[in-house]
Amino acid sequence: MKLATIPDGTRDGGLVIVSRDLTTAVSAKAIAPNLLTAMENWSDCEAALRALSAALREDRAPGIFDFDQSKALSPLPRSFQWLDGSCFKNHLRLMSMGMGRDPAIEMNSPVPLMYQGMSDDFYPPFGDIALPREEDGIDFEAEVGIILDETPMGTTAAEAAGHVKLIMLLNDVSLRSFVKREFSTGFGWIHSKTRTAFSPAAVTPDELAAAWDGKLHLPLRVTWNGKRFGEPNAGEMSFSFYDLIAHAAHTRKLAAGTIIGSGTVSNAAFASVGSACIAERRSIEMIEQGAAKTEYMRFGDTVRIEALDAGGASVFGAIDQRVVRSSA
Numbered sequence: 001m002k003l004a005t006i007p008d009g010t011r012d013g014g015l016v017i018v019s020r021d022l023t024t025a026v027s028a029k030a031i032a033p034n035l036l037t038a039m040e041n042w043s044d045c046e047a048a049l050r051a052l053s054a055a056l057r058e059d060r061a062p063g064i065f066d067f068d069q070s071k072a073l074s075p076l077p078r079s080f081q082w083l084d085g086s087c088f089k090n091h092l093r094l095m096s097m098g099m100g101r102d103p104a105i106e107m108n109s110p111v112p113l114m115y116q117g118m119s120d121d122f123y124p125p126f127g128d129i130a131l132p133r134e135e136d137g138i139d140f141e142a143e144v145g146i147i148l149d150e151t152p153m154g155t156t157a158a159e160a161a162g163h164v165k166l167i168m169l170l171n172d173v174s175l176r177s178f179v180k181r182e183f184s185t186g187f188g189w190i191h192s193k194t195r196t197a198f199s200p201a202a203v204t205p206d207e208l209a210a211a212w213d214g215k216l217h218l219p220l221r222v223t224w225n226g227k228r229f230g231e232p233n234a235g236e237m238s239f240s241f242y243d244l245i246a247h248a249a250h251t252r253k254l255a256a257g258t259i260i261g262s263g264t265v266s267n268a269a270f271a272s273v274g275s276a277c278i279a280e281r282r283s284i285e286m287i288e289q290g291a292a293k294t295e296y297m298r299f300g301d302t303v304r305i306e307a308l309d310a311g312g313a314s315v316f317g318a319i320d321q322r323v324v325r326s327s328a
Helices: 035-040 042-057 089-098 157-163 176-185 205-211 241-248 278-289
Strands: 002-006 014-018 024-027 082-086 113-116 126-131 142-148 164-175 193-198 220-224 227-230 259-261 302-307 319-325
Touching: 002 035, 014 035, 014 042, 024 042, 035 042, 035 142, 082 241, 089 278, 113 241, 126 164, 126 193, 142 220, 142 241, 157 164, 157 241, 164 176, 164 205, 164 241, 164 302, 164 319, 193 319, 241 259
Parallel strands: 082 259, 126 319
Antiparallel strands: 002 014, 014 024, 082 113, 142 164, 142 259, 164 193, 220 227, 220 302, 302 319
């Protein structure tokens, strides 16, 4: 089952079921007005949503319309909580080495890194990334994210699978010029992390079949200004999403609609598959060439993030964005 959100004049948008090929949709507002409501009442809504999805698949649902992913909002236009991990130790190793730090602390950590980001407003998957200055080091980060139903405090990794209701892609937009200062304080990121963008569709785990086991075993195709930047496989996580849930829920419950991200996707074979963010490429250049040569994004630059299945079909739809100067 694939779910999406379209504009309807409200802040949380209108919930729709989307066909597997992302071409048609049907309103699910009679079941739940928006995805956040559906997540808060998942046990009551799921059967009706799945029945509507089956009706759409069989072309017998009332009110079927063409789905335009470029008009979609984030599946959750806002959420109570957005937590992002850093679960690809290859990325941590490269970033540490590029900055001249000993990677041992991060590489040997028995728990994943995680921060709490801005969740009151997310970018739509298509459109502008509006920011004030190029000099702030504008970067994209291709990641995988999950949406949870209400998850009790103390949930273990073994118990976590039942709380993962939806999977999606994301672009964790970062401003690198602030990272070193905020990272060194040990008190969290504010300026470094702006709004996040998510894929047009969020899909249930069963939709992914063997490509999902607590990790998404698909490559993320990243293009920058229309040119291939990287296609690392998201299955190379050092911690699974179940581990992330257990880590986040250790001392708190996680509200329905909580989103958790994987961190920047990164592979040991980066020389052949590329990277999922500019900062990692710059770190590789520092390690191999002694200096970073790739510049960060400029106004007018575009980035596209997508995952294709074995048959070449888009699974979640694409994140397709352009960086512009903010008018605010």
